[in-house]
Amino acid sequence: xxxxxxxxxxxxxxxxxxxxxxxxxxxxxxxxxxxxxxxxxxxxxxxxxxxxxxxxxxxxxxxxxxxxxxxxxxxxxxxxxxxxxxxxxxxxxxxxxxxxxxxxxxxxxxxxxxxxxxxxxxxxxxxxxxxxxxxxxxxxxxxxxxxxxxxxxxxxxxxxxxxxxxxxxxxxxxxxxxxxxxxxxxxxxxxxxxxxxxxxxxxxxxxxxxxxxxxxxxxxxxxxxxxxxxxxxxxxxxxxxxxxxxxxxxxxxxxxxxxxxxxxxxxxxxxxxxxxxxxxxxxxxxxxxxxxxxxxxxxxxxxxxxxxxxxxxxxxxxxxxxxxxxxxxxxxxxxxxxxxxxxxxxxxxxxxxxxxxxxxxxxxxxxxxxxxxxxxxxxxxxxxxxxxxxxxxxxxxxxxxxxxxxxxxxxxxxxxxxxxxxxxxxxxxxxxxxxxxxxxxxxxxxxxxxxxxxxxxxxxxxxxxxxxxxxxxxxxxxxxxxxxxxxxxxxxxxxxxxxxxxxxxxxxxxxxxxxxxxxxxxxxxxxxxxxxxxxxxxxxxxxxxxxxxxxxxxxxxxxxxxxxxxxxxxxxxxxxxxxxxxxxxxxxxxxxxxxxxxxxxxxxxxxxxxxxxxxxxxxxxxxxxxxxxxxxxxxxxxxxxxxxxxxxxxxxxxxxxxxxxxxxxxxxxxxxxxxxxxxxxxxxxxxxxxxxxxxxxxxxxxxxxxxxxxxxxxxxxxxxxxxxxxxxxxxxxxxxxxxxxxxxxxxxxxxxxxxxxxxxxxxxxxxxxxxxxxxxxxxxxxxxxxxxxxxxxxxxxxxxxxxxxxxxxxxxxxxxxxxxxxxxxxxxxxxxxxxxxxxxxxxxxxxxxxxxxxxxxxxxxxxxxxxxxxxxxxxxxxxxxxxxxxx
Amino acid sequence: xxxxxxxxxxxxxxxxxxxxxxxxxxxxxxxxxxxxxxxxxxxxxxxxxxxxxxxxxxxxxxxxxxxxxxxxxxxxxxxxxxxxxxxxxxxxxxxxxxxxxxxxxxxxxx
Numbered sequence: 001x002x003x004x005x006x007x008x009x010x011x012x013x014x015x016x017x018x019x020x021x022x023x024x025x026x027x028x029x030x031x032x033x034x035x036x037x038x039x040x041x042x043x044x045x046x047x048x049x050x051x052x053x054x055x056x057x058x059x060x061x062x063x064x065x066x067x068x069x070x071x072x073x074x075x076x077x078x079x080x081x082x083x084x085x086x087x088x089x090x091x092x093x094x095x096x097x098x099x100x101x102x103x104x105x106x107x108x109x110x111x112x113x114x115x116x117x118x119x120x121x122x123x124x125x126x127x128x129x130x131x132x133x134x135x136x137x138x139x140x141x142x143x144x145x146x147x148x149x150x151x152x153x154x155x156x157x158x159x160x161x162x163x164x165x166x167x168x169x170x171x172x173x174x175x176x177x178x179x180x181x182x183x184x185x186x187x188x189x190x191x192x193x194x195x196x197x198x199x200x201x202x203x204x205x206x207x208x209x210x211x212x213x214x215x216x217x218x219x220x221x222x223x224x225x226x227x228x229x230x231x232x233x234x235x236x237x238x239x240x241x242x243x244x245x246x247x248x249x250x251x252x253x254x255x256x257x258x259x260x261x262x263x264x265x266x267x268x269x270x271x272x273x274x275x276x277x278x279x280x281x282x283x284x285x286x287x288x289x290x291x292x293x294x295x296x297x298x299x300x301x302x303x304x305x306x307x308x309x310x311x312x313x314x315x316x317x318x319x320x321x322x323x324x325x326x327x328x329x330x331x332x333x334x335x336x337x338x339x340x341x342x343x344x345x346x347x348x349x350x351x352x353x354x355x356x357x358x359x360x361x362x363x364x365x366x367x368x369x370x371x372x373x374x375x376x377x378x379x380x381x382x383x384x385x386x387x388x389x390x391x392x393x394x395x396x397x398x399x400x401x402x403x404x405x406x407x408x409x410x411x412x413x414x415x416x417x418x419x420x421x422x423x424x425x426x427x428x429x430x431x432x433x434x435x436x437x438x439x440x441x442x443x444x445x446x447x448x449x450x451x452x453x454x455x456x457x458x459x460x461x462x463x464x465x466x467x468x469x470x471x472x473x474x475x476x477x478x479x480x481x482x483x484x485x486x487x488x489x490x491x492x493x494x495x496x497x498x499x500x501x502x503x504x505x506x507x508x509x510x511x512x513x514x515x516x517x518x519x520x521x522x523x524x525x526x527x528x529x530x531x532x533x534x535x536x537x538x539x540x541x542x543x544x545x546x547x548x549x550x551x552x553x554x555x556x557x558x559x560x561x562x563x564x565x566x567x568x569x570x571x572x573x574x575x576x577x578x579x580x581x582x583x584x585x586x587x588x589x590x591x592x593x594x595x596x597x598x599x600x601x602x603x604x605x606x607x608x609x610x611x612x613x614x615x616x617x618x619x620x621x622x623x624x625x626x627x628x629x630x631x632x633x634x635x636x637x638x639x640x641x642x643x644x645x646x647x648x649x650x651x652x653x654x655x656x657x658x659x660x661x662x663x664x665x666x667x668x669x670x671x672x673x674x675x676x677x678x679x680x681x682x683x684x685x686x687x688x689x690x691x692x693x694x695x696x697x698x699x700x701x702x703x704x705x706x707x708x709x710x711x712x713x714x715x716x717x718x719x720x721x722x723x724x725x726x727x728x729x730x731x732x733x734x735x736x737x738x739x740x741x742x743x744x745x746x747x748x749x750x751x752x753x754x755x756x757x758x759x760x761x762x763x764x765x766x767x768x769x770x771x772x773x774x775x776x777x778x779x780x781x782x783x784x785x786x787x788x789x790x791x792x793x794x795x796x797x798x799x800x801x802x803x804x805x806x807x808x809x810x811x812x813x814x815x816x817x818x819x820x821x822x823x824x825x826x827x828x829x830x831x832x833x834x835x836x837x838x839x840x841x842x843x844x845x846x847x848x849x850x851x852x853x854x855x856x857x858x859x860x861x862x863x864x865x866x867x868x869x870x871x872x873x874x875x876x877x878x879x880x881x882x883x884x885x886x887x
Numbered sequence: 888x889x890x891x892x893x894x895x896x897x898x899x900x901x902x903x904x905x906x907x908x909x910x911x912x913x914x915x916x917x918x919x920x921x922x923x924x925x926x927x928x929x930x931x932x933x934x935x936x937x938x939x940x941x942x943x944x945x946x947x948x949x950x951x952x953x954x955x956x957x958x959x960x961x962x963x964x965x966x967x968x969x970x971x972x973x974x975x976x977x978x979x980x981x982x983x984x985x986x987x988x989x990x991x992x993x994x995x996x997x
Binding site: 002003006007010020021023024025027028030031032053056057060061063064065 | 914915916919934935938939942943945946947948954957961962963964
């Protein structure tokens with residue numbers, strides 16, 4: 001050890017040591033001369049002869065001034081770089097191929113890491129912090145919840161003993177500011193204990209205290225985010241100042257530190273407010289009843305408590321909470337029927353136990369990126385093997401001269417690792433540039449970290465480079481170990497030089513198979529996306545504009561609100577281009593709510609499914625183009641005071657009254673004692689979430705619903721929805737009382753969000769599939785071309801013996817097509833094997849769709865044909881005279 | 888007549904250098920002279936092996952080198968044995984003695 005350090009130190013001051021030794025030798029020589037003065041003649045010559053070659057001495061001493069393996073490494077590096085410079089085509093091909101493979105993985109990891117693995121900033125001790133996930137067995141499927149009633153949060157917090165900290169969180173979007181400057185911003189409503197999860201100190205002021213976060217209503221205080229503070233207030237002192245947040249006038253009590261984002265996965269919140277303030281502003285019983293799913297929960301395990309124990313504790317508390325809910329809402333199913341499970345899982349939902357469709361798609365696409373890298377590795381290994389084959393005489397010579405196998409291996413590996421590192425550098429550049437769109441898809445714009453500044457991604461790229469270098473360096477090694485020395489040395493280019501290397505063919509087939517599997521995946525996703533697009537939603541979003549009324553400040557009376565609603569409706573209907581307009585409380589893609597229903601002859605309606613409702617104005621069905629199949633829709637006559645009516649969806653009708661006529665039936669809404677609500681119309685099923693079909697919806701007239709729910713005005717109009725949004729907003733804003741304001745956007749924008757997962761899956765698979773195909777095609781071309789070059793002599797002989805050009809071409813192309821076919825077979829087998837796991841990601845598309853399989857097989861065979869035809873043409877044109885005479 | 892010059896036995900150079908330095912610190916030329924004189928010129932320390940050996944011993948921590956003024960006021964590099972070096976010397980001496988005794992036994996009885 002000591003020697004290692006001494007050698008390392010000497011390595012750094014080599015030149016000084018050399019100068020010192022030179023002086024030492026000079027001193028020695030002078031002494032020799034002086035002492036030899038008396039005796040011999042030419043003292044200088046005598047001294048020199050005795051001293052020997054001073055340079056040789058210095059050189060030998062110099063060997064001591066470094067580490068032996070370092071010298072060897074330097075040698076190998078120089079040799080490798082020289083070799084690479086001499087074959088620029090080879091180097092470029094390898095670096096590009098590896099760059100694509102490593103770059104794809106770096107880009108995917110960058111996104112995956114930020115979505116799933118990276119702990120939230122400032123979070124203390126991430127290993128013990130968890131998010132709570134609930135699961136129950138519903139009627140037909142499992143219900144996974146990350147959001148549940150605040151009452152349940154209190155239950156879980158009070159009835160468990162495994163956690164040292166608990167906090168409730170709610171992500172919302174609220175209008176911040178007043179008048180024209182008002183904008184919708186993301187906020188987090190949190191418990192006071194939330195900030196205890198983090199090692200964060202306020203940049204100014206303070207965080208909430210528990211006294212400000214009490215039921216039923218918390219204090220109107222907010223903590224700003226650092227970025228928002230800088231952007232809006234320029235960083236000056238604003239503690240104590242008041243600002244408009246949603247419906248409330250709040251006081252700013254502090255500012256969070258730079259980079260603090262709470263537990264938000266999307267855009268960073270601009271402020272935090274007490275959750276009880278938010279809840280209290282919405283309803284008065286959010287902490288007593290169990291019908292509003294809005295609160296997320298984070299917990300910290302006590303030290304020493306294993307996860308399994310914490311989960312069991314949570315599950316018991318959850319079951320107890322369900323029992324408590326039943327005493328309040330008797331229509332809820334029994335605990336033993338639903339088998340509730342509670343899990344303290346990963347803080348990031350995407351890495352949790354029930355990841356959404358998007359997260360699962362992302363994971364699959366990452367797997368695809370790894371497959372692309374494997375294909376690239378196979379390609380590079382093949383290229384390196386070809387290169388080693390070309391140099392086999394040189395290698396044989398060196399081995400004959402005494403180079404050990406270890407040194408050879410070291411040299412090969414150095415070369416491949418150097419190539420891999422160059423590939424990684426290229427890959428980082430590709431990931432940075434090409435990954436920008438990827439990041440744009442999955443991550444919020446303000447928070448995404450670039451590849452080049454993310455050390456975790458860079459570390460991964462470096463590790464991948466070393467791994468790839470070692471793997472691809474193995475191929476020529478395996479070959480070098482087996483070659484027969486003497487015959488290689490003796491043979492020229494002519495004799496027995498055509499190595500139909502099985503290793504190379506195997507690599508090619510492997511590449512082809514992986515490409516086929518990827519392309520099949522791509523085909524499946526594309527078709528799935530097509531199905532999503534052409535599916536009948538039960539409503540038509542494209543011409544519809546959604547106008548949202550943000551209520552503020554003093555609650556006006558119900559009558560005043562109704563008057564404003566009426567005015568807005570009339571004005572909207574008068575806007576040129578607007579065909580229909582109607583108020584509603586939710587739009588199809590947004591959240592759903594339930595009310596207890598009672599039907600004569602059925603003891604529990606809830607056992608049959610989850611029936612959600614929507615409160616709509618008279619013209620709603622025409623506005624959104626949901627067809628009424630039987631009966632009628634609402635009219636102005638359906639008001640408060642007139643007989644209660646409802647319209648049910650076809651799905652709901654067939655569930656409640658299977659095989660019978662639903663029109664005219666009586667349903668009691670809210671309680672068993674309520675008067676009958678008559679079913680006057682059956683509407684077509686409207687799909688809200690394509691992956692979770694829930695067509696059990698019913699519609700109630702706006703004017704008959706006691707809680708004035710209508711906040712959304714839908715307009716159906718001609719022309720460009722975006723332009724209409726702006727027009728509507730301006731005209732209607734003029735009618736708004738006080739500080740209230742409106743936002744307007746085309747409904748299609750909302751729906752686009754839902755389709756994202758399929759779009760992303762399709763886009764990614766297609767991109768990677770095509771990439772894989774290109775890499776495999778290039779590989780195939782390279783191998784066939786090389787083989788042809790090797791066989792030129794043999795082919796020349798054939799032609800001289802009478803073979804036609806077409807015979808030669810058939811020979812070459814036949815080889816290529818055979819390899820392609822083998823790839824197709826293996827690839828299809830791989831795809832069939834993986835079908836089971838891909839199926840959940842697809843929509844109304846079988847993972848074993850024969851059309852896709854056939855199309856991809858044909859594509860690969862065509863590519864194989866094309867790739868081998870170019871060398872075939874060259875082979876055909878070979879002139880036997882020149883070929884036979886060449887060496 | 889001076890005794891025939893003999894090559895140094897391989898591996899004994901380190902031992903001779905360390906022994907020389909255990910008596911007194913000296914520069915490279917001094918070490919060579921010392922060994923030559925004490926062995927009546929039988930053992931010649933080749934300069935080409937002396938200095939590399941000194942470098943090696945310096946790295947292993949058996950000797951310590953520093954520049955000083957020689958008696959006739961010239962700058963020279965003096966080597967001093969270290970405690971680790973003394974330990975090494977002891978080990979080498981014992982090993983050499985064992986080797987010599989073994990050879991002698993064979994010669995006596997062969």
